[in-house]
Amino acid sequence: MSTTHSGKGSDLERRLALLWIGHTPGQRGPNAQLTVDAIVRAAIRVADANGLETLSMQRVAAELGYSTMSIYNHVPSKDLLLELMADAAAGEPPPSEDTQDWKGAVLRWAGHLWATFQLHPWILRIPLDHAPIGPNQLTWLDRLLRHLLVGGLAGSEAMAAGLHLISAVRGAAQVSADLTGGHRTEEPPGQAARLLAELIDPRRFPVLAAVNAAASSHEENGTDGGHDLPADLTFGIGRFLDGIEVWAGSPKR
Amino acid sequence: MSTTHSGKGSDLERRLALLWIGHTPGQRGPNAQLTVDAIVRAAIRVADANGLETLSMQRVAAELGYSTMSIYNHVPSKDLLLELMADAAAGEPPPSEDTQDWKGAVLRWAGHLWATFQLHPWILRIPLDHAPIGPNQLTWLDRLLRHLLVGGLAGSEAMAAGLHLISAVRGAAQVSADLTGGHRTEEPPGQAARLLAELIDPRRFPVLAAVNAAASSHEENGTDGGHDLPADLTFGIGRFLDGIEVWAGSPKR
DNA sequence: GAAAAACTATGTACACCATACGTAAGAGTG
DNA sequence: CACTCTTACGTATGGTGTACATAGTTTTTC
Numbered sequence: 001m002s003t004t005h006s007g008k009g010s011d012l013e014r015r016l017a018l019l020w021i022g023h024t025p026g027q028r029g030p031n032a033q034l035t036v037d038a039i040v041r042a043a044i045r046v047a048d049a050n051g052l053e054t055l056s057m058q059r060v061a062a063e064l065g066y067s068t069m070s071i072y073n074h075v076p077s078k079d080l081l082l083e084l085m086a087d088a089a090a091g092e093p094p095p096s097e098d099t100q101d102w103k104g105a106v107l108r109w110a111g112h113l114w115a116t117f118q119l120h121p122w123i124l125r126i127p128l129d130h131a132p133i134g135p136n137q138l139t140w141l142d143r144l145l146r147h148l149l150v151g152g153l154a155g156s157e158a159m160a161a162g163l164h165l166i167s168a169v170r171g172a173a174q175v176s177a178d179l180t181g182g183h184r185t186e187e188p189p190g191q192a193a194r195l196l197a198e199l200i201d202p203r204r205f206p207v208l209a210a211v212n213a214a215a216s217s218h219e220e221n222g223t224d225g226g227h228d229l230p231a232d233l234t235f236g237i238g239r240f241l242d243g244i245e246v247w248a249g250s251p252k253r
Numbered sequence: 254m255s256t257t258h259s260g261k262g263s264d265l266e267r268r269l270a271l272l273w274i275g276h277t278p279g280q281r282g283p284n285a286q287l288t289v290d291a292i293v294r295a296a297i298r299v300a301d302a303n304g305l306e307t308l309s310m311q312r313v314a315a316e317l318g319y320s321t322m323s324i325y326n327h328v329p330s331k332d333l334l335l336e337l338m339a340d341a342a343a344g345e346p347p348p349s350e351d352t353q354d355w356k357g358a359v360l361r362w363a364g365h366l367w368a369t370f371q372l373h374p375w376i377l378r379i380p381l382d383h384a385p386i387g388p389n390q391l392t393w394l395d396r397l398l399r400h401l402l403v404g405g406l407a408g409s410e411a412m413a414a415g416l417h418l419i420s421a422v423r424g425a426a427q428v429s430a431d432l433t434g435g436h437r438t439e440e441p442p443g444q445a446a447r448l449l450a451e452l453i454d455p456r457r458f459p460v461l462a463a464v465n466a467a468a469s470s471h472e473e474n475g476t477d478g479g480h481d482l483p484a485d486l487t488f489g490i491g492r493f494l495d496g497i498e499v500w501a502g503s504p505k506r
Numbered sequence: 507g508a509a510a511a512a513c514t515a516t517g518t519a520c521a522c523c524a525t526a527c528g529t530a531a532g533a534g535t536g
Numbered sequence: 537c538a539c540t541c542t543t544a545c546g547t548a549t550g551g552t553g554t555a556c557a558t559a560g561t562t563t564t565t566c
Binding site: 031056057058068069072077078 | 551552554555561562
């Protein structure tokens with residue numbers, strides 16, 4: 001067995017190759033009509049339109065007008081297809097700014113990431129089996145780190161802060177996606193909140209009950225445009241950056 | 254309208270009833286041997302032992318020695334079972350401390366949450382369809398909010414900060430779980446990092462490459478006990494709390 | 507040129523999944 | 537007792553990812 005790719009080859013090797021190089025087109029056989037790129041784009045189309053749960057290999061194949069198994073000639077598994085989709089949907093990050101206003105830059109970066117999640121909510125539901133290693137995702141990270149270094153952090157600190165920020169945006173986006181996508185124009189949206197409010201026994205959740213009551217009194221959420229960060233997230237990131245500023249400015253470290 | 258169960262009732266009503274009350278045992282028929290609690294505990298056992306991907310209704314039923322469909326007499330869907338599992342596995346949060354050291358208290362709270370995720374990594378992979386509304390999870394949140402209020406935040410600010418913190422811990426735990434669970438004693442663990450390092454072209458990722466090089470030089474990760482927060486996360490939360498302290502102490506607000 | 511090799515697309519087949527439906531038996535109530 | 541409700545089970549359906557063998561097409565090699 002000549003094993004042009006060493007049998008299964010390293011999982012990771014194959015993965016990285018597909019993520020970074022696309023598919024090295026075979027020299028010998030007939031020219032492939034199907035390409036990795038076309039498959040990924042079709043899959044993204046399906047996910048955007050009908051959600052991740054309806055995405056299946058056969059659905060993707062149908063979208064392209066090919067048989068199910070043809071897909072596997074270009075993409076070895078559904079898991080990897082999802083990974084490719086996530087990286088492709090992330091796309092190019094916003095252009096990096098050369099500014100001293102690093103806090104503003106980070107906030108804008110977060111706004112763009114937020115917008116991406118609004119555009120492709122299914123990204124949040126892809127089970128991630130390892131740290132993201134796609135080219136686009138790494139580019140996003142690179143841009144973010146740049147601003148954090150301007151802010152005065154050391155390398156490892158910047159990395160920690162970067163992952164922290166990504167988590168915060170992801171988490172907020174997930175909550176947002178769950179709320180907006182949860183009910184399909186069924187009951188009045190207040191229903192859920194009201195039901196839950198009954199369950200929050202002030203004796204059992206003294207703090208939560210108080211906070212909840214205070215919050216629901218002046219509930220005006222604005223028609224979240226989609227591109228701007230919600231106030232909650234802006235607050236969280238803002239405080240985080242404040243803390244970083246203090247840290248970077250302190251002499252002791 | 255009392256509508257004890259009103260036919261199918263609202264999805265949400267059923268959900269909440271199961272989460273909070275367990276199962277109101279039917280009066281009429283034979284005494285049920287199977288209980289919701291036993292099912293959830295069995296499912297958790299399976300997930301702890303073999304991971305979430307091997308968890309199926311038939312696997313759970315087999316674990317208990319019952320037929321597959323009997324499970325559905327107590328739990329209406331797999332989705333809801335997962336939700337019940339998540340809440341049960343979260344368990345009781347650590348006892349709330351009455352201390353003025355709110356920053357320390359939050360860090361300890363985060364440490365406990367971290368430990369929970371280490372103990373039941375599959376929680377991180379449960380697709381969450383809406384904001385968590387289980388009793389245990391709300392108790393966790395309640396405890397956290399208490400400390401944030403001590404720190405001087407207003408109600409809505411505390412809620413935002415609380416969700417932010419949960420996201421940060423979740424995100425870090427996810428990365429950690431991915432790394433430790435990723436390779437099953439196959440290649441040397443450095444392999445992945447090395448392969449990736451080759452791909453990180455300094456021209457394309459100037460910042461990332463620099464940070465990566467600096468980090469890998471003094472890579473000593475310590476045998477992460479499991480209960481203590483990793484340094485990355487401690488740093489992130491620490492800066493966040495610093496920022497909150499500044500905010501709460503500032504007169505303008 | 508001819509032959510061989512390599513690669514693509516397809517069809518069939520399998521194991522597994524969640525779960526809808528129908529049936530039988532048991533426990534409680536009148 | 538008869539009646540009703542609930543549980544537990546067996547069967548069945550439509551879906552999934554993907555292994556495997558096959559047939560067709562193009563490029564390389566002799």
